[in-house]
Amino acid sequence: MEHLEKQERMEMWEKIQKALIDEQIDQFRAEFLELHPYDQAKIFEEQDGNIRVLIYSYLSPEEMAEVIEQVDRDLVDEFIIEMIPAFAAKILENMSTDDAVDILNELDKNKVASFLTIMDKKASDEIKALLHYEEKTAGSIMTTEFVVIDMEMTVKEAMQHLRKAAPEAETIYYIYVVNFYKKLVGVISLRDLIIAEGDWLIQEVMSERVVSVPVGEDQEDIAQMMRDYDFLALPVVDFQDHLLGIITVDDIMDVMEEEASDDYSKLAGISDVERSGDNALSSAKKRLPWLIILLFLGMLTASVIGRFEETLDKVAMLAVFIPLIAGMAGNTGTQALAVAVRSISTGEMRKKGNMAVIWQEAKTGLITGLSCGVIITLLIAFWYSDVFLGILVGISIMATLLVSTVSGAFIPLIMYRFNIDPAVASGPFITTLNDLTSIFIYFGLATIFMNFLI
Amino acid sequence: MEHLEKQERMEMWEKIQKALIDEQIDQFRAEFLELHPYDQAKIFEEQDGNIRVLIYSYLSPEEMAEVIEQVDRDLVDEFIIEMIPAFAAKILENMSTDDAVDILNELDKNKVASFLTIMDKKASDEIKALLHYEEKTAGSIMTTEFVVIDMEMTVKEAMQHLRKAAPEAETIYYIYVVNFYKKLVGVISLRDLIIAEGDWLIQEVMSERVVSVPVGEDQEDIAQMMRDYDFLALPVVDFQDHLLGIITVDDIMDVMEEEASDDYSKLAGISDVERSGDNALSSAKKRLPWLIILLFLGMLTASVIGRFEETLDKVAMLAVFIPLIAGMAGNTGTQALAVAVRSISTGEMRKKGNMAVIWQEAKTGLITGLSCGVIITLLIAFWYSDVFLGILVGISIMATLLVSTVSGAFIPLIMYRFNIDPAVASGPFITTLNDLTSIFIYFGLATIFMNFLI
Structure with missing residues (x-):
């Protein structure tokens, strides 16, 4: 079928x-x-x-x-x-x-x-x-229908217990072993259990290397652990190692899907994952918070340009390249952001260290900035027959890409350091922030080198 | 531990x-x-x-x-x-x-x-x-180390076979049953097998409802299937139902992580997932393709503004709001895109139908557009003491948000219809496309209503 x-x-x-x-x-x-x-x-x-x-x-x-x-x-x-x-x-x-x-x-x-x-x-x-x-948390996704056996049982007794308990249990492929005080002391897979001789004691055949999670553990960390260790189930314990429940792999797949949707939505600037049952009004409600924040940030950008009104009055042509520069800044920022957020969430960041990441992003930004800067200088020099304008836009793009790439990686790192979920630093936020920086660089350079432009 | x-x-x-x-x-x-x-x-x-x-x-x-x-x-x-x-x-x-x-x-x-x-x-x-x-594909992630039993075996024979095969097998929790022609005819879980009586025949206790996947099936579809049906393993068959291998849940978790990273990177405009081993040069190579495409699209936007040079010369003040309008267009577009890509990949889109989705996005765009339009009109009217400019920007924002929201959803839908992975329609692409539209709307309106502005 x-x-x-x-x-x-x-x-x-x-x-x-x-x-x-x-x-x-x-x-x-x-x-x-x-x-x-x-x-x-x-x-x-x-x-x-x-x-x-x-x-x-x-x-x-x-x-x-x-x-x-x-x-x-x-x-x-x-x-x-x-x-x-x-x-x-x-x-x-x-x-x-x-x-x-x-x-x-x-x-x-x-x-x-x-x-x-x-x-x-x-x-x-x-x-x-x-x-x-x-x-x-672990507590909210665990189930209490699990099979537990005593370390003093024989393999045969354990199998009999298992046959009785199987219909009720969520899984019987990992069987958790407790001692007299009901504390978790071991685990045995059904695979090992069926191979073992009937008269052996459970404490002789069980593995003492039982990995457990505390009941308050975050579900995303549990998902990562389960994926790393290839477990089918994980026991959940209180602070005294009493077994409270188990988390099975099917629930973890749902968690992974949920967390992936969540990160994805945040990158796009949606405050909460939209659901199939949402109507237009509730969709709008989830998208509006970011849009209104960005509106105010956009007003800030507008006031930066307003400060350069004099420059703009002299060379109206400058306005033509505003969307190009701001757009490039926003896009590189989002790229760097996405890489940083992923490497934080997969734990790669911890391996490398923060400074190494920032330094690498700076080099990446320099390479992309130089490449794009040279291309745009040539394009403008030929299409608009204006070499100085070309150089101005080229240098602005280069500086902008360097700054945007570094800030796109730096902001989520800072957030992570202060224990804020770095995925909150959405693409639109970085985009608008980098709009501001790039406009400042562009008009600042234009004002300084005004003499060459007119 | x-x-x-x-x-x-x-x-x-x-x-x-x-x-x-x-x-x-x-x-x-x-x-x-x-x-x-x-x-x-x-x-x-x-x-x-x-x-x-x-x-x-x-x-x-x-x-x-x-x-x-x-x-x-x-x-x-x-x-x-x-x-x-x-x-x-x-x-x-x-x-x-x-x-x-x-x-x-x-x-x-x-x-x-x-x-x-x-x-x-x-x-x-x-x-x-x-x-x-x-x-x-299924073939590339499956393993050939699985346990297979004949439908004519008794439960006791099957258990003996299982004990022997267990150390080599990837999983023994689902045992697949084949007929004389080695075709897949059923499945029995180890759970059901240990409860069954020893002298029963496998064909009497097995489930004939065995879900299998063809060897060429896409890994993302398999992941979705495994999550939906809560399977721990899935058999892979050729077109004649011969059992070729099995896919286990631990491999599927890696697939889910990989696909989520992939979608996430694409939304941010990175052509290929960056890896921990990448140096700055290879990171730059993965990001440059999009950036260069966007550079050319940006030149297009620049030439649109260039066409309105006359308007711009008369009212240089108009340039001040370019990043605001373009930014808002890009951001709403990315939001709508992300929602559409997710609902295509989770299959929700098929439930609703394309027209219903577009219509809902249009209503969402109208609500967000009206809200942001009114806010910006008031802000500009008070801060810049210019009611007409406020109304012009407000109407532009409204129109822009409506169009961008619809196009953000429409483009991935079209791609999906033509069998292109909709996740390719990255955020930066939609952003830049919507920059273009929004500038056109803004300067178009400004030119028409020029008389009110000067």
Whole structure:
């Protein structure tokens, strides 16, 4: 079976739909449940209210839980709210705790409280324990459904325990080992466990090199660690090494995607990632903060040019190259910024040291500046037959590219030093800042060498 | 044990180093091999040539293979080349096939050929089979070390086979099932296998819903599929459903990181992701292509302003607001571009339809344009005491923001339609294009309403 494209899903659905509407419950169930939960969810999302009500009545809460786990997080609150509350509560009970918590975080507090009241006590306790962890930390993405074994067990006892615990657990491929005080002391992979002899003790076969993360650890750091060490799961501990939960690789892939979207949006100057459910007004709200800040920065640039009004009055031709110079400054700045932000986030920056990075950017800026400066001097000298103007613009471009490249790398480094997320230094911000610098350089040089221009 | 920060690694190394230099081989081996291979690799990378030679002589090729697998791909060719070729060949033999192929792809062809000759035949055949797959396809990232069982086996036979195959296999958590013709017919997770009764047949307990990818599939699509379906591994098949290899989740995490870096760099206008090993010259080479294209586009903008020289001569004050207007145009364009590129790559675009996206961007542009236009009109009216100039700039901003927002979304959509990677439409390109439009709108309006300005 291939990954279903939208087209294929629709065709498949048309077949299944008939059974649904004709109330051939058994046939509908047989065909629908044969699909992967992800495809079930995509089909479910595309239905209107009447069909959804039918689906709720034909599937058990356990089956529906698998569908809801895969539904787009932006849509899920709507579905949960339209269900009969007792049915929704049963679904939440049957989901992985971490997914249930994710969904509840999208609902308003009264709704959450009422669901927690109807749910069975064990599930609601587990969910409550996770609800209070701060967003984007280990605590908020971990699940509490993991398999733990005692270091005194034999391999055979551990396997028996595992078989019993498997249906409930999020993963059974890493089994964490605790001592008498319930502290994390080791880990054994299922792979090593099935190779081991039945009468060996777990403490003899486990690895004591167990890597764990504290419950308050940032999710981006966890993603990097998991990628570096090629783990399928990571245990989460409190400050006394008690095992609180585990984070599995599928959740980490979602984190990676989320963080990448986030960095990307910030580079473009969007304050918050836009979602598929956003309308024009909420999109505009996310973009306006930067635009209004930039408007004021732009007024600053305007007032810099205003100061050179006298120069401009004498040589109106100077205005012609303003967008060219400002544009080049902005673009090189964004390039340098992007390189710096990436190398901070991948940890390469720490390897090299700050001064080495700045020095390398300066050399890069000098090379690009010299190249572009020479090209533009020649272009203007020939097209506009004005060698002095060409040299003026050329030198301005060179100086501008050097300064912009260095500042594009310097600003995120400074932010990182002061513990501000360097990705906040968005492209538009650097662009506008470099507009200002470049205009100052250009008109400053023009004013000094005015005699050659007129 | 926590993830080792650089500081901790250095301290740990100082202890181990003493044993190394004093030629206390056993002690060195005991302490070094106790570390996670990722930490071994990071320590190894930081050493100079003399120390590396000692390490080569104290570790076996099998042990060294684990280290080299984790070494930064930008540095690895240097290490492979400095080793005694027979030793290097043994290391490559002992690595996962996919990692060995990755490394060989970095070396020059003569070197690759000579390593393949010294290697044992089985390993070199496996590597050769993978070397010819196109970069960034399923074939290039898959491994051929997987466990496959026959559908006619019993659960007990399968477990015995698994125990034998486990040490060699990349993963044993998904076991793929083939029929008599070696075609992929099912999959069973180790989790389900250990719960099943020993005398059941595999074909009775396996899932026939096995999702596979064709060998030429793009790695980005595979990453998305793996994230959607929460798989730990995916089988790769030829067009007749023969199982060729598997792709594991740890490789996919590297792909996700690579693709995110790639999109990010492109948004900033860098033609190729810069690497930690790059010097200033190679950094400059990667940034110059865009800068030179933009230089020419900038000359175009300059000639547009040149056409309005008459207008400019009359009202030099107009030049003051050029960077403001061009800057705002560039920035909104980049915002719209980033949103469009993301929603194409996450597949949201297909859900909504192109016209709906453009229409929504037009409304967003209208809202941001109106807001910024009103603000700037008021600012200029008060600061510069010039109501008409304020209105002119305000209307220009409004029109510019509307047009730039729409074009920022429209251009990547068009590229996608013509099967060009929309991420190529970088921020700098959109910025410069929108500079041009905005200048045209601004000076066009200024020329028409000249009478009100002087």
